[in-house]
Amino acid sequence: xxxxxxxxxxxxxxxxxxxxxxxxxxxxxxxxxxxxxxxxxxxxxxxxxxxxxxxxxxxxxxxxxxxxxxxxxxxxxxxxxxxxxxxxxxxxxxxxxxxxxxxxxxxxxxxxxxxxxxxxxxxxxxxxxxxxxxxxxxxxxxxxxxxxxxxxxxxxxxxxxxxxxxxxxxxxxxxxxxxxxxxxxxxxxxxxxxxxxxxxxx
Amino acid sequence: xxxxxxxxxxxxxxxxxxxxxxxxxxxxxxxxxxxxxxxxxxxxxxxxxxxxxxxxxxxxxxxxxxxxxxxxxxxxxxxxxxxxxxxxxxxxxxxxxx
Numbered sequence: 001x002x003x004x005x006x007x008x009x010x011x012x013x014x015x016x017x018x019x020x021x022x023x024x025x026x027x028x029x030x031x032x033x034x035x036x037x038x039x040x041x042x043x044x045x046x047x048x049x050x051x052x053x054x055x056x057x058x059x060x061x062x063x064x065x066x067x068x069x070x071x072x073x074x075x076x077x078x079x080x081x082x083x084x085x086x087x088x089x090x091x092x093x094x095x096x097x098x099x100x101x102x103x104x105x106x107x108x109x110x111x112x113x114x115x116x117x118x119x120x121x122x123x124x125x126x127x128x129x130x131x132x133x134x135x136x137x138x139x140x141x142x143x144x145x146x147x148x149x150x151x152x153x154x155x156x157x158x159x160x161x162x163x164x165x166x167x168x169x170x171x172x173x174x175x176x177x178x179x180x181x182x183x184x185x186x187x188x189x190x191x192x193x194x195x196x197x198x199x200x201x202x
Numbered sequence: 203x204x205x206x207x208x209x210x211x212x213x214x215x216x217x218x219x220x221x222x223x224x225x226x227x228x229x230x231x232x233x234x235x236x237x238x239x240x241x242x243x244x245x246x247x248x249x250x251x252x253x254x255x256x257x258x259x260x261x262x263x264x265x266x267x268x269x270x271x272x273x274x275x276x277x278x279x280x281x282x283x284x285x286x287x288x289x290x291x292x293x294x295x296x297x298x299x300x
Binding site: 074 | 216
């Protein structure tokens with residue numbers, strides 16, 4: 001093996017391939033594409049369950065809390081917007097502003113989790129549970145899976161705030177922040193797909 | 203694009219996404235279920251997905267392979283919404299084991 005191609009110990013190493021013009025690095029794209037595939041499988045399950053149970057899927061969305069679904073969509077989109085503004089602020093060397101935008105996104109993540117929890121409780125009070133019928137089975141499987149992603153995604157946002165405050169990122173070197181931003185947008189993309197499928201389309 | 207123009211574009215797109223979501227919510231509550239509303243919902247999803255992929259993930263001028271995969275997602279899912287609405291019986295037959 002040619003020794004010249006190996007990074008020296010202690011030298012900054014990353015998977016970034018600037019020449020190929022990839023935002024973040026290849027590792028995060030492998031993760032994002034895997035996650036998108038996982039959600040795609042769930043959406044295929046939804047479509048197949050739907051064609052076999054048209055009445056249940058026609059009635060299902062009417063008994064869900066549209067307000068909670070809509071509020072969480074607005075919250076997810078806003079959190080993604082805050083994350084974009086945070087990356088822009090870092091590029092502009094405005095690290096304080098960048099952390100403020102990120103705290104906004106963290107607040108959105110926490111608010112999302114609270115609303116989802118209240119929605120599940122509201123559902124339970126209406127007698128809507130995983131066993132009620134296959135529509136609610138799919139609903140709980142998909143939305144709880146997404147709920148977990150928002151949970152660890154929010155923790156990831158707190159981690160990059162810590163990294164900014166610890167001086168790990170600069171105007172030119174902030175790949176970790178971009179990776180986290182991309183991962184968060186993936187969580188947002190999954191939700192904007194879930195919202196029409198489960199709450200709107202009949 | 204200047205920094206100010208970039209910020210303005212992102213702010214505008216955020217407002218567009220919010221408006222599209224409020225429109226979807228209105229449709230969920232008020233619109234009559236039917237083919238037209240299914241096509242509108244699929245189109246709204248395609249537009250929202252494309253805005254996030256192109257501008258929030260900054261893939262518009264990035265690596266072609268990743269951009270194509272991510273954009274394709276928001277052609278395929280909206281198309282499936284329409285196809286599943288139009289041909290439910292046929293798809294049910296294809297996905298039956300017996």
